[in-house]
Amino acid sequence: MVTKRSIAVAGSIALVAGGVTVAGAGSASADTVDYGPSRVIGGPRSLTDHAQGLAIAPDGTTYFGSAGDDSVSVFGPRADGNVLPLRIWFAGGHHAETTIDVATDAMGNMYTLTNVEGDASWVLVYRPRYTPTTPMRRVWPRRPTTSLKVSARGATVGATPTSIDVFAPGATEVGPVRVLSGPRTGLAAGGVRDVAMDGRGWIWAATADAVLGFAPSANGDVAPAARIAGSRTGLSSPRHIGVDAANRLYVTDATRRSISAFAPTANGNVRPLRVLRGKQASINPREAAVALNGRIVTTRGSRAIQVFSTMFPKRPSAVRSVRVTGKTRAAKRKVRWAKPADNGGGAVQSYKLVFRKGSKIVKSVTLKPGRRSYTVKKSALRRGKLTVTVRAKNISGWSPKVVKRFRVR
Numbered sequence: 001m002v003t004k005r006s007i008a009v010a011g012s013i014a015l016v017a018g019g020v021t022v023a024g025a026g027s028a029s030a031d032t033v034d035y036g037p038s039r040v041i042g043g044p045r046s047l048t049d050h051a052q053g054l055a056i057a058p059d060g061t062t063y064f065g066s067a068g069d070d071s072v073s074v075f076g077p078r079a080d081g082n083v084l085p086l087r088i089w090f091a092g093g094h095h096a097e098t099t100i101d102v103a104t105d106a107m108g109n110m111y112t113l114t115n116v117e118g119d120a121s122w123v124l125v126y127r128p129r130y131t132p133t134t135p136m137r138r139v140w141p142r143r144p145t146t147s148l149k150v151s152a153r154g155a156t157v158g159a160t161p162t163s164i165d166v167f168a169p170g171a172t173e174v175g176p177v178r179v180l181s182g183p184r185t186g187l188a189a190g191g192v193r194d195v196a197m198d199g200r201g202w203i204w205a206a207t208a209d210a211v212l213g214f215a216p217s218a219n220g221d222v223a224p225a226a227r228i229a230g231s232r233t234g235l236s237s238p239r240h241i242g243v244d245a246a247n248r249l250y251v252t253d254a255t256r257r258s259i260s261a262f263a264p265t266a267n268g269n270v271r272p273l274r275v276l277r278g279k280q281a282s283i284n285p286r287e288a289a290v291a292l293n294g295r296i297v298t299t300r301g302s303r304a305i306q307v308f309s310t311m312f313p314k315r316p317s318a319v320r321s322v323r324v325t326g327k328t329r330a331a332k333r334k335v336r337w338a339k340p341a342d343n344g345g346g347a348v349q350s351y352k353l354v355f356r357k358g359s360k361i362v363k364s365v366t367l368k369p370g371r372r373s374y375t376v377k378k379s380a381l382r383r384g385k386l387t388v389t390v391r392a393k394n395i396s397g398w399s400p401k402v403v404k405r406f407r408v409r
Contacts (some may be wrong), residue, residue, distance in 0.1 A: 031273075031274045031275070032274075032275045032277060032278070033274060033275070033276055033277075033278075033311060034276070034277060034278025034279065034280045034281050035276075035280055035281060035308070035309075036280040036281065036282075037281075037300070037306035037307055037308050038307055038308065038309050039060075039078075039079065039080040039306065039307040040080065040081070040300060040304055040305070040306045040307075041062065041064075041075055041079050041080065041081070041083065041304060041305050041306075041307070042081075042082065042300065042301075042303055042304025042305065043081065043082025043083075043304075044082065045082045045083060045084050046073075046075075046082055046083055046084070046085065046304075047066070047073060047085070048064055048066075048073070048303060048304050048305050049066065049068055049302065049303050050066050050067040050068035050302075051064065051065065051066065051067070051286060051287040051299045051302075051305065052065040052066055052067035052099055052100065052101070052287070053065030053072075053099070053100065053101035053102040053103075053113070053148075053287060054102070054287045054288060054289040054297050054298070054299070054305065055102045055103050055104045055110075055111075055289045055297075056104070056289050056290070056291045056295055056296070056297040056307065057104045057108045057291060058106070058291045058292050058293040058295070059077045059108065060076075060077030060078070060291075060295060060307065061074065061075070061076060061077050061104070061108060061128075062074070062075045062079065062297055062305065062307060063075075063102045063103075063104060063110060064085070064102075064305060065099050065100075065101060065102040065112075065287075066099070067099070069090070070090065070091040070098055070099040070114075071088050071089060071090045071091070071099065072088070072089040072099060072102050072110070072112055073085035073087075073088050073089075074086050074087045074088070074089070074110070089110070089112065089126070091112070091114050098114065098115045098116075099112060099113070099114055100113045100114065100115050100121070100145070100146060100147075100148070101113040101146070101147055101148040102148070103148045103149050103150045103289075104150065105150040105151075105152075105154055106152055106154070106292055107128070108128040109125055109126060109127055109128060109136070110125070110126045110128070111123055111124070111125050111126075111139075111148060111150055111156065112124050112126075113145060113147075113148040113158065115144055115145070119144060120144065121140075121141045121143070121144050121145040121158070122138055122139065122140055122141070123138065123139035123140075123141065123145075123148060123156060123158070124138055125137050125138070125139065137170070137171075137172045138172060138173060139156050139158075139167050139171055139172065139173075140173050141158045141165055141167075141176075142165060142175065142176065143160055143163075143165075144160065145158040145159065145160055145165070146159060146160055146161060146192075147159040147192065147193070147194050147195050149194075149195055149196045149197060149242075151197035151198070151199070151201075152198070152199040152243075152245060152292055153169055153199065153201075154169030154170065155167065155168060155169050155197055156169075156171060157195050157196070157197045157203065158195075159192045159194070159195040159205065160192065161187075161188070161191045161192050162181065162187050162188040162191070162192065163179065163180060163181035163185075163187060163188075163192075164178075164179070164180040164181070164187065164192065164195055164203060164205060164214075165178070165179055166178035166179075166197065166203065178203075178218070178219045179219065179220065180203065180205075180214055180218060180219070180220070180222070181220070181221060182220065182221025182222075183221065184221045184222055184223045185212070185214075185221060185222060185223070185224065186207070186210075186212055186223070186224060186227075187205060187207065187212070189207070190207025190208045190209050190210060190212075191207055191208055192205050192206070192207060193205075193206045193207060193208065193238065193239055193240070194206045194239065194240045194241050195241070196241045196242050196243050196249070197243070198243040198247040198249070198264065199243070199245065199247055200216060200247055200264070201215075201216030202214065202215060202216060202247075202264075203218065204241050204243070204249055205241075206238040206239060206240065206241045206251060207238065208237070208238075209229060209238075210227050210228060210229035210235075210238070211227070211228040211229070211235070211238050211241060211249070211251055211262075212224040212226070212227055212228075213225055213226030213227070213228070213266075213267070225267075226266065226267040226268075227267065227268065228249075228251075228262060228266050228267065228268070228270065229268075229269065230268065230269025230270075231269065232269045232270060232271045233260070233262075233269060233270060233271070233272065234253070234256065234258070234260055234271070234272060234275060235251060235253050235256075235260065236253055236254075236255040236256055237253055237254040237255040237256075238251050238252070238253060238254075239251075239252045239253065239254045239285045239286075239288070240252040240285060240287070240288040240289070242288070242289055242290030242296075243290065243292075244290060244291070244292055244293065244294045244310075244312075245292040245293060245294075246264070246294075246312075247264035248261050248262065248263065248264060248273065248294075248312070249261065249262040249263075249264065249266060250262075250290045250296070251272075252283065252285035252288045252298070253285065254285050256277065257277065257282075257283045257284065257285065258275050258276060258277035258283055258285075259275070259276040259277070259281075259283055259285075259288070259296060259298075259311075260272035260274075260275045260276075261273050261274045261275070261276075261311055261312070274311050274312070276296070276308065276311055281308070282300065282306075283298055284298055284299045284300055284301060285298065285299075286298075286299045286302075287299045287305075293310060293345070294309075294310030294311060294312055294345060295307060295308065295309060295310060295345075296308040296310075296311075309345050309346065309347070310345035310346075312345070313343075313344050313345035313346030313394060313395055313396050314344035314345060314346075314396055315344050315394065315396045315397045315398065315399060316340040316342060316343045316344045316346075316348060316392045316393070316394050316399040317340040317341050317342040317343075317344070317399060317400070318340060318391075318392075318399050318400040318401075318402050319337045319338065319339065319340055319351070319390050319391065319392050319399060319402050320337065320338040320339070320340065320341060320402075321336070321337060321338040322335070322336070322337045322388075322390050322402045322404045323335075323336050323337075323404065324336075324388060324404055324406040328406075328407045328408060328409045329409045330378065331377065331378050331379075332375050332376065332377055332378065333375070333376055333378065333381075333406065333408070334373055334374070334375045334376075335353060335373060335374045335375075335376070335388055335390065335404070336372060336373045337351070337372060337373070337390050337402075338372065339372070339392070340392050340399055343392075343394060344394050344396055346394035346395045346396055347369065347394060348369045348392045348393065348394055349369055349393050349394055349395065350366050350367060350368065350369060350392075350393050351366070351367045351368075351369070351371055351390065351391065351392055351393070352364070352365070352366050352367070352389075352390070352391050352393065352398075353365050353367070353374055353388055353389070353390055354388070354389045355376065355380075355381060355386060355387070355388050356386065356387050356388075356389070357381075357382045357384060357385070357386050362380070362381055362382055362386070363376065363380050363381065378408060381408050382408065383408050383409060384407070384408065385405065385406075385407055386405070386406055386407070386408060387403050387404065387405050387406075388403070388404050388406065389401050389402065389403050390402050390404070
């Protein structure tokens with residue numbers, strides 16, 4: 001699905017097919033980008049009603065927690081439209097269990113947060129292709145927990161409205177290694193809405209009026225080392241937060257219907273690096289999550305979910321399987337290729353083919369992103385040994401060159 005992205009930078013607006021305009025690193029203001037989702041999952045077969053929690057793995061596998069029947073539905077990396085989930089997990093047992101949240105780690109393991117009769121919680125951890133009745137392990141928070149995240153290193157982070165617990169990677173039925181609680185933390189004053197931990201060990205908490213950051217050594221009743229709030233942040237009502245592998249912090253805002261990405265060192269009344277917002281994005285921040293590679297999943301209305309490509313695309317990888325067909329004396333030669341294995345998080349916008357004899361360019365052509373072959377007439381080339389270079393382009397730039405040699409007689 002190719003989408004258009006609308007970008008507002010320094011007062012100007014541009015439409016770019018399938019990518020994001022990237023401002024210089026020294027830009028003093030945030031880029032506002034508006035682009036549609038790459039996938040929308042919803043419909044009677046998908047059962048994506050009453051979202052209670054969302055998670056997304058780097059490969060695009062998406063997890064949907066339902067408050068309607070206390071289940072978690074798992075959708076594959078390419079799921080799109082009114083499709084059945086790959087698997088459905090149900091809370092169950094001998095107690096009144098309620099699914100509160102869902103998370104995933106870098107390995108694709110699924111974590112489900114379940115509250116039992118309103119006064120206890122547990123986290124069940126399943127392998128990517130799990131058997132629902134046999135979790136790998138269980139994590140037991142000390143108190144009823146309302147938000148769940150897993151760090152890039154595998155630490156389990158759970159939050160109540162007034163505190164945050166951190167469990168070591170691989171933890172089972174043991175206590176937390178870090179606890180943030182008390183008046184100095186400021187957690188109770190704003191009420192914790194969501195929590196995240198980045199790759200450095202920083203803990204971030206979204207509250208009603210600010211985003212609070214705690215250094216890796218923070219433990220107990222300590223003041224936050226960072227507080228993101230103020231008019232420049234563009235935040236009015238922070239709701240969900242997440243982090244990517246570059247430790248950028250993503251914050252959804254319920255009032256502005258936006259997702260803002262902040263630098264890892266953000267503190268105070270600072271501008272975000274980039275903001276996803278607008279008619280195409282149609283952000284509904286009721287539930288949202290971010291993968292380590294920057295993919296984003298949010299609710300779309302009340303009956304669907306939408307998956308966005310990263311807000312920070314890279315250059316695509318090299319095109320694959322380049323070959324030149326046709327006999328050396330043929331009147332026409334055909335160049336074929338396969339698309340890059342990785343588009344860098346931004347849709348391919350075009351392909352470029354350059355034909356050379358030695359160092360001299362004899363023909364150059366730019367093709368639309370849907371093309372996978374090009375036929376060139378012998379009359380447009382020169383006799384002898386030639387090369388063709390094939391590259392793909394997205395909004396961030398060109399892929400590495402792939403050169404194929406061939407002969408014309």
